[in-house]
Amino acid sequence: MQFTDLQAQYAALKSQIDSRIQRVLDHGQYIMGPEVAELEGALAKFTGSRHCITVSSGTEALLIALMALDLQPGDEVITSPFTFAATAEVIVLLGGVPVFVDVEPDTCNINAALIEAAITPRTRAVMPVSLYGQVADMDAINAVAARHGLPVIEDAAQSFGASYQGRRSCALSTFGATSFFPSKPLGCYGDGGALFTDDDALAQAAREIRVHGQSARYTHTRVGVGGRMDTLQCAVVLAKLPRFEWELARRHALGERYRELLAGLKLQLLAVRPDRDCVWGQFTVMVEGRTEVQAALKELGVPTAVHYPRPMHQQLAYERFAPAAGCPVSEQVAARVMSLPMSADLTEADQDQVVAALRSVVGA
Structure with a gap:
């Protein structure tokens, strides 16, 4: 996959x-x-x-x-x-x-x-x-x-x-x-x-x-x-543009399908505000024990990624700009975010495999 x-x-x-x-x-x-x-x-x-x-x-x-x-x-x-x-x-x-400036805990924006x-x-x-x-x-x-x-x-x-x-x-x-x-x-x-x-x-x-x-x-x-x-x-x-509206619709549909299939599992879904949509540049969830979860998913053939494991104010190159009080929400979400496979060409069968693997790893 x-x-x-x-x-x-x-x-x-x-x-x-x-x-x-x-x-x-x-x-x-x-x-x-x-x-x-x-x-x-x-x-x-x-x-x-x-x-x-x-x-x-x-x-x-x-x-x-x-x-x-x-x-x-x-x-x-x-x-x-x-x-x-x-x-x-x-x-x-x-x-x-x-x-x-710190982020919202449910959207990460x-x-x-x-x-x-x-x-x-x-x-x-x-x-x-x-x-x-x-x-x-x-x-x-x-x-x-x-x-x-x-x-x-x-x-x-x-x-x-x-x-x-x-x-x-x-x-x-x-x-x-x-x-x-x-x-x-x-x-x-x-x-x-x-x-x-x-x-x-x-x-x-x-x-x-x-x-x-x-x-x-x-x-x-x-x-x-x-x-x-x-x-x-x-x-x-230019060659991709004529297909792009279809790809956006597909991303929306796959995102909603993920959200329906993952509901009830021991993870947190990102909120999507009612006045906007999401094109799921990354389909990201939040989990506890991320390192162990990722390793278990890899064993089951499901690739994952982390966007991002450490906020900028905790990076060596930028820590001199850290606010005195830190950015606690950013620090919390950075420890929990995990991105799942997502693209307009993701198949429902692959999506089902991702969800089944997650269910077996994190439980309901």
């Missing part, structure tokens, strides 16, 4: 993907070829954003967003400690200070009710993470940010395609940043990502930053990076 079945997805889309790649090989425009603009137009339409800027990774998307907002050394960015390192990494790389108390005169932005495929409470976050004149960057690396009050993830704030890492809800065959915004000036800044700050060839208007998404990766995503 595959944790994420990319082979089955490729088999279903082989002719479309092969054709798209061959087209790039034929025209030879491997950097900023026509597929780049085509994909940006399609993704902007999908999300409802005015602008989409494809970039080389989800990490680069976050970095470019902060650069477009002119983050300066010493500026603070409020974010979640329960996330992948990239979220905090880009803040520190620019000399900024990540200010960690940043607790919007705690954000305002963390704002100081040095706060420059708020960067919530839409973890596991469910959007954070963006209306509450945006309201707090608006009161203090702060931009909001949604780290939507795991939630592309998710809905929040009828709107798409990535089109809910100043910037939305996502990843096309292969195992994401919409993935390429390498690294890739995208930024979304309705702000014309920020979009122009992001486009210039991703090509070394150039407003025209060899005209460097601002400091930038080499942050382009290459044409081949754009071609792969």
Whole structure:
């Protein structure tokens, strides 16, 4: 059993993907070829954003967003400690200070009710993470940010395609940043990502930053990076897009089926708020004795993963930014979260095997 079945997805889309790649090989425009603009137009339409800027990774998307907002050394960015390192990494790389605000115990997303108390005169932005495929409470976050004149960057690396009050993830704030890492809800065959915004000036800044700050060839208007998404990766995503709505529906159905089958077992399911859905970038549950549970499941042929075993404020590279009181909820969930096999091509038979193995290990 595959944790994420990319082979089955490729088999279903082989002719479309092969054709798209061959087209790039034929025209030879491997950097900023026509597929780049085509994909940006399609993704902007999908999300409802005015602008989409494809970039080389989800990490680069976050970095470019902060650069477009002119983050300066010493500026603070409020974010979640329960996330992948990239979220905090880009803040520190620019000399900024990540200010960690604890998460909700039932969704693992940043607790919007705690954000305002963390704002100081040095706060420059708020960067919530839409973890596991469910959007954070963006209306509450945006309201707090608006009161203090702060931009909001949604780290939507795991939630592309998710809905929040009828709107798409990535089109809910100043910037939305996502990843096309292969195992994401919409993935390429390498690294890739995208930024979304309705702000014309920020979009122009992001486009210039991703090509070394150039407003025209060899005209460097601002400091930038080499942050382009290459044409081949754009071609792969274009080939996958026509199937994506089906994949989202399939993820929703498999997620609900997991929740029904796992109800009553000795584990905790994540809450999904009634005003939003979840695309299950990871199908994550919480269990006691995780190490033993994982080992037992492995013996039964069921792969698992942990996203994430240690929150950022307890990582050696970032512990100097730890709040004085810690982030107790993040610490608690980090000890218990466990992700189960999930992809649009997961079969019901494999899902039944996962549930049966879990039942035998954790009990009802």
